[in-house]
Structure formats: structure tokens, C-alpha cells
Amino acid sequence: DQQVKQNSPSLSVQEGRISILNCDYTNSMFDYFLWYKKYPAEGPTFLISISSIKDKNEDGRFTVFLNKSAKHLSLHIVPSQPGDSAVYFCAATTGSNYKLTFGKGTLLTVNP
Amino acid sequence: SQTIHQWPATLVQPVGSPLSLECTVEGTSNPNLYWYRQAAGRGLQLLFYSVGIGQISSEVPQNLSASRPQDRQFILSSKKLLLSDSGFYLCASGTALNEQFFGPGTRLTVL
Numbered sequence: 001d002q003q004v005k006q007n008s009p010s011l012s013v014q015e016g017r018i019s020i021l022n023c024d025y026t027n028s029m030f031d032y033f034l035w036y037k038k039y040p041a042e043g044p045t046f047l048i049s050i051s052s053i054k055d056k057n058e059d060g061r062f063t064v065f066l067n068k069s070a071k072h073l074s075l076h077i078v079p080s081q082p083g084d085s086a087v088y089f090c091a092a093t094t095g096s097n098y099k100l101t102f103g104k105g106t107l108l109t110v111n112p
Numbered sequence: 113s114q115t116i117h118q119w120p121a122t123l124v125q126p127v128g129s130p131l132s133l134e135c136t137v138e139g140t141s142n143p144n145l146y147w148y149r150q151a152a153g154r155g156l157q158l159l160f161y162s163v164g165i166g167q168i169s170s171e172v173p174q175n176l177s178a179s180r181p182q183d184r185q186f187i188l189s190s191k192k193l194l195l196s197d198s199g200f201y202l203c204a205s206g207t208a209l210n211e212q213f214f215g216p217g218t219r220l221t222v223l
Contacts, residue, residue, distance in 0.1 A: 006155075044156070044214045049211065100158070104154060
């Protein structure tokens, strides 16, 4: 049972435009959500997170939106840059849990 | 900030051979430690996690085992590798409940 789903395996956007990466979850106990960015042959790096008490969190070009009723979150990158090309993983956890549940990732390609 | 070391970076092993991957953490004490595997075209699968020395929890039944002999050392092992053990192995450390920091990973190919 896949509790965190990233239904788009890949996304291609033009430099300067907005990238929107989507993530859905099924476990209503999840209350904290994270996005990680991963380059080939490297470990993932933490990007941005959001608590379930919020519906938006912004950090520079990156904004995460959370829609709890729809069990959906999204990561917006604007403006997109070629260096943003990577695999983006959505992850979720509960406040009392040491574990993160990851989606399968979305490969973002930003074309110059 | 934390630094996670993993070695080797790449490894090619024959089927049936043993495995030992090591992970060490700097910059923190008493971290929660994790082993993940990313198989080709798939997401990150949690294999083991540890909340302290000698404490190991296994997430999925498999051909692998883990040990934590020291506070900041986490080892992934196998007695006999299978073809299906191929993948990209990641060690992670987390002191907060929600954020984890990942090492550079080990690319294991079993032939």
C-alpha cells in the first residue's frame, strides 16, 4: 500500500517558468510533510517542509502548499532554473514517528 | 550541522558473496539512524532504523541485516547477496523527529 504517491514520474518546464510538483497521501495521521531534492548518484537533500497546521510555507523560490481535505500537497518552484533539474521526493510522517514515508519521486527537467 | 559518511561509493559483488556497508555520522550525538534502498525506477524504501546502540528495527523482510555497534556508526550487512539486492543504498541521520540528513550513498551492483 503506497501511502505517499507522486503520480507524475517526470516533468519538463522552460527556464524562468513555474514548476509544480504534486504529491498525494492516503494516511490521515500524517501531520508533517517534506520535500527532498536528489541529484544522480547523490543522497537526497532537504528542501522545504510544512506542518499540517499550515497550508503554505515559502522559502525563496520554493513554496509548498498543503490541502489537508484533499490530502494533497504541491511544491512550486518559481522561477525555475536549469540547476533545479533533479528528482524531487515528497515525504510524510506523523509527529510521534521516527520514520519518513517517501513517494517514488518526480524527475524535473528545466530546459534553458 | 551533521555530516554523514558512507563507503564505499560503488561496489560490484558476485551473487552469494557477503556485504558490509558502513555509515558514520559527525556533528551530532545519539541520532536516529536509517538505511534506505533506492532500486532502479523506484522511490526510497526504508530498510532499517535505529534509535540507539544495539537497537535495530527492520521494516521489510529481506536478505539484509543491520547493526549499530557505536552511537554514530551504522552497518548494513548480508551473508549472501542476491541479484535483487542491487540498488542505491542510503544512510540517513535524524535527531529531530521529522528531518533526516542523507549520506552520499553506495551504488551496489550484484552480478
